Amino acid sequence: xxxxxxxxxxxxxxxxxxxxxxxxxxxxxxxxxxxxxxxxxxxxxxxxxxxxxxxxxxxxxxxxxxxxxxxxxxxxxxxxxxxxxxxxxxxxxxxxxxxxxxxxxxxxxxxxxxxxxxxxxxxxxxxxxxxxxxxxxxxxxxxxxxxxxxxxxxxxxxxxxxxxxxxxxxxxxxxxxxxxxxxxxxxxxxxxxxxxxxxxxxxxxxxxxxxxxxxxxxxxxxxxxxxxxxxxxxxxxxxxxxxxxxxxxxxxxxxxxxxxxxxxxxxxxxxxxxxxxxxxxxxxxxxxxxxxxxxxxxxxxxxxxxxxxxxxxxxxxxxxxxxxxxxxxxxxxxxxxxxxxxxxxxxxxxxxxxxxxxxxxxxxxxxxxxxxxxxxxxxxxxxxxxxxxxxxxxxxxxxxxxxxxxxxxxxxxxxxxxxxxxxxxxxxxxxxxxxxxxxxxxxxxxxxxxxxxxxxxxxxxxxxxxxxxxxxxxxxxxx
Ligand code: ADP
Ligand code: G6P
Numbered sequence: 001x002x003x004x005x006x007x008x009x010x011x012x013x014x015x016x017x018x019x020x021x022x023x024x025x026x027x028x029x030x031x032x033x034x035x036x037x038x039x040x041x042x043x044x045x046x047x048x049x050x051x052x053x054x055x056x057x058x059x060x061x062x063x064x065x066x067x068x069x070x071x072x073x074x075x076x077x078x079x080x081x082x083x084x085x086x087x088x089x090x091x092x093x094x095x096x097x098x099x100x101x102x103x104x105x106x107x108x109x110x111x112x113x114x115x116x117x118x119x120x121x122x123x124x125x126x127x128x129x130x131x132x133x134x135x136x137x138x139x140x141x142x143x144x145x146x147x148x149x150x151x152x153x154x155x156x157x158x159x160x161x162x163x164x165x166x167x168x169x170x171x172x173x174x175x176x177x178x179x180x181x182x183x184x185x186x187x188x189x190x191x192x193x194x195x196x197x198x199x200x201x202x203x204x205x206x207x208x209x210x211x212x213x214x215x216x217x218x219x220x221x222x223x224x225x226x227x228x229x230x231x232x233x234x235x236x237x238x239x240x241x242x243x244x245x246x247x248x249x250x251x252x253x254x255x256x257x258x259x260x261x262x263x264x265x266x267x268x269x270x271x272x273x274x275x276x277x278x279x280x281x282x283x284x285x286x287x288x289x290x291x292x293x294x295x296x297x298x299x300x301x302x303x304x305x306x307x308x309x310x311x312x313x314x315x316x317x318x319x320x321x322x323x324x325x326x327x328x329x330x331x332x333x334x335x336x337x338x339x340x341x342x343x344x345x346x347x348x349x350x351x352x353x354x355x356x357x358x359x360x361x362x363x364x365x366x367x368x369x370x371x372x373x374x375x376x377x378x379x380x381x382x383x384x385x386x387x388x389x390x391x392x393x394x395x396x397x398x399x400x401x402x403x404x405x406x407x408x409x410x411x412x413x414x415x416x417x418x419x420x421x422x423x424x425x426x427x428x429x430x431x432x433x434x435x436x437x438x439x440x441x442x443x444x445x446x447x448x449x450x451x452x453x454x455x456x457x458x459x460x461x462x463x464x465x466x467x468x469x470x471x472x473x474x475x476x477x478x479x
Pocket of ligand 2: 143
C-alpha cells in the first residue's frame with residue numbers, strides 16, 4: 001500500500017470531516033461545518049495540534065484531493081451513492097444507531113449493508129495507514145468505524161490505536177441482537193484503548209466481550225489471545241466535553257449580548273423563553289417535550305406571549321425512513337399546537353428547521369430562560385454543556401433528562417424522565433418558577449464543572465490513557 005508523502009504523528013478517523021463540501025446551484029463549491037457533537041468537540045481538539053483528519057466530505061462520488069484547513073490536514077475518503085445508502089444511512093444509522101440507543105425505533109438488518117460497512121471501514125483503515133507516520137497515534141471515532149481498529153492493526157502493527165464511542169454502548173441483551181456482533185467486538189478489540197462516555201457503557205462493552213466472545217476480563221480490561229496476538233485491551237469512561245473558554249468568549253462578545261437582546265425583543269420580550277436545540281433525531285425526545293408543553297398550554301400553566309417556546313431542529317439523515325417519519329410527526333404536532341394556542345403575533349411554538357453559526361447559537365442560549373434537554377437516550381449531549389457555558393451571567397435553568405451522559409456530570413440540573421409526561425411538566429414548571437437566586441447557585445455549580453472538565457482535558461485524558469495502555473492499565477475512576 002503506498003504511503004502518502006505527508007505523514008503525521010496524530011491521525012484522527014471519523015466518518016465525517018469537520019467540513020462538508022457543498023455545491024451551489026451555480027456550481028460553486030463551498031465548505032460548511034458538518035453537523036453533530038463529534039465535529040464540535042474534535043474541531044476544538046485538533047485546532048493547535050498538528051495532525052491529519054481522515055473522513056468523508058458529505059457527498060457521494062469522487063473524493064476531493066487532501067487539503068489543509070485551519071492548520072489541519074484533511075484527507076477525504078470517497079463514498080459511492082450505494083455506499084452512502086448501505087454503509088452510512090443503512091448499517092450505521094438504521095442498524096447500529098437504533099440498537100445503540102435502546103431500540104427506540106426498530107433496527108433493520110440487511111447482510112448487504114454489513115458488506116458495505118466492512119468495505120468502507122477497510123477504505124478508512126487504508127487511508128489512515130497512508131498518512132500515519134511510523135509509531136503514530138491513531139484515534140478512531142464512533143460507531144461508523146468499529147472495524148477500523150483491527151484493520152489498522154493488521155496493516156500497521158507499529159501504531160498505537162484508540163477508539164472513542166460518542167454514543168451509548170448498549171447492554172449485552174440488546175447488542176446480542178446484532179447478527180454481526182462478533183465482527184464488531186473483534187474490530188474494536190484491535191485497539192489498545194477504548195474510551196466511552198459513561199462507566200456503564202464501558203462495562204457493557206467488557207461484558208459483551210466476556211459473554212459473547214468468551215474472553216477473560218478483569219475489571220476494565222479484556223484479554224485477547226490469538227496465535228501471535230496476546231494483548232490486553234482497556235475500556236473505560238472518559239466523558240466528552242466542549243471548548244469552554246472559546247465558547248464562553250463568544251457568549252461574552254458585545255455583539256452576541258446585543259443579538260440575545262434582539263432575539264428576546266423580536267419574541268415580544270417574554271417573561272420566560274424556553275428553548276430546545278437538537279438534531280431532528282428520535283433519540284432527542286422532541287415529541288415528549290412538545291407533548292408536555294402542549295398540555296401545559298392546555299391547562300393554562302403557560303400562556304404565550306408571556307411564555308414562548310423556540311425549538312431549533314437541525315435537519316439530519318433525511319433519507320432514512322425513521323427520520324422522515326419523525327419530521328412529519330414533529331411538524332404535525334407543532335402545527336396542531338400553533339393552530340390551537342397561537343394568536344396573531346404570538347405563536348405558541350417557534351419551530352426553526354435550520355443550522356446556525358456558532359455565535360447565533362450562543363445568542364440563543366444567552367436569550368433562553370430555560371433550555372429543555374429531554375433525550376430518551378444520548379451518549380453525552382453537548383447542548384447541555386454549551387448552554388451553561390454561554391451563561392457567564394449565571395442566569396437560566398437547565399432541564400436535563402436522566403438518560404443523557406451529561407446527567408452524570410451536571411448534578412444541579414432540573415432532572416427529568418422524559419417518558420413521564422406529568423413529571424416532565426412539573427419539572428418544566430419548577431425550572432420556570434424556582435427563585436432566581438437559587439437558579440444562579442445551580443448554574444454557577446454546573447459552569448464550574450464544565451470549566452474544569454473541558455474538551456482539552458477530555459482529549460488529554462483519552463490520549464494519556466491510550467499512551468499507557470495496556471502496559472500500565474488504570475482502573476476506571478468515577479469523578
Ligand atoms: P448530537 O451529536 O447527537 O447532534 P450534541 O448535543 O452532543 O448532539 O451535539 C450537537 C451539536 O450540534 C452541538 O454542538 C450544537 O451546538 C450543534 N447544533 C445543534 N443544532 C444546531 C443548529 N441548528 N445549528 C448549528 N449547530 C447546531
Ligand atoms: C452524532 C454522532 C456523530 C455524527 C453526528 C451527526 O453526534 O455521534 O458520529 O457525526 O451525530 O450525524 P451525521 O449522521 O449527520 O454525521
